[in-house]
Amino acid sequence: MNFDLLKAEWEARDQRLEQAVRMNTQMLRLSLLEQHRREIAKWSWVDKYEIIAGTPVFIYLIWFLAHHIGIWQFALPAYALLAWTIAMPILNHKLRHALQDMDFGQSIVTVQKQLAEHKARRLNLLKWAFLLGQIVWFIPFILVLFKGLFGVNLYLKTENFIGPSLIGGVLFIPLAIGISKLLSGRLKHSARFQAFTDMLAGKDIIQTRQFLSKIAQFEEMPDETSASDRHQDS
Numbered sequence: 400m401n402f403d404l405l406k407a408e409w410e411a412r413d414q415r416l417e418q419a420v421r422m423n424t425q426m427l428r429l430s431l432l433e434q435h436r437r438e439i440a441k442w443s444w445v446d447k448y449e450i451i452a453g454t455p456v457f458i459y460l461i462w463f464l465a466h467h468i469g470i471w472q473f474a475l476p477a478y479a480l481l482a483w484t485i486a487m488p489i490l491n492h493k494l495r496h497a498l499q500d501m502d503f504g505q506s507i508v509t510v511q512k513q514l515a516e517h518k519a520r521r522l523n524l525l526k527w528a529f530l531l532g533q534i535v536w537f538i539p540f541i542l543v544l545f546k547g548l549f550g551v552n553l554y555l556k557t558e559n560f561i562g563p564s565l566i567g568g569v570l571f572i573p574l575a576i577g578i579s580k581l582l583s584g585r586l587k588h589s590a591r592f593q594a595f596t597d598m599l600a601g602k603d604i605i606q607t608r609q610f611l612s613k614i615a616q617f618e619e620m621p622d623e624t625s626a627s628d629r630h631q632d633s
Contacts, residue, residue, distance in 0.1 A: 494521055
């Protein structure tokens, strides 16, 4: 048996295997990069919407507070709306900025982990923006709008409506989460509504965290293997 020929054959196979691995890695990296571009495109409309809708609301709230800052019944909901108007664009900008700054020169596992972590943060933000937003933008907004534009004090006109509505808005949060958990997975005929209920139920977030857990286990495997090798050598 010619060991030199056998060695050359195995070296050639190793080179072909390495080339295949590099090619597959490059294809996966390009796939992740395309996913990254789609994620950024999805967020582009958010920035436009926040500028178009948020700017006049911000100006109106500043004007409203300048005229009613001494009346706490109206200043308090106006401050809540103003805090929301400022905080949400900042949070969205941070998420998008972190997504844009991702380094795709890192290992595939690291890139997948960062994309999954970003998805979990984005889903969590959307979930609580919807659940808390219906409290902030229902009664407080109506109070500030009618007082500022029409001079109408809805506290006097609807004294038996505001309190129960706020309580109903708070109770809506666990109710919406519970109903979403019941409907999650049962609305396959409506993909968009299915995705919405999955988001509220936290199903997407749970799946993302499970994926992160698998990645963490994968990252630990080389350490465990090297530890067992050292143990055998000893």
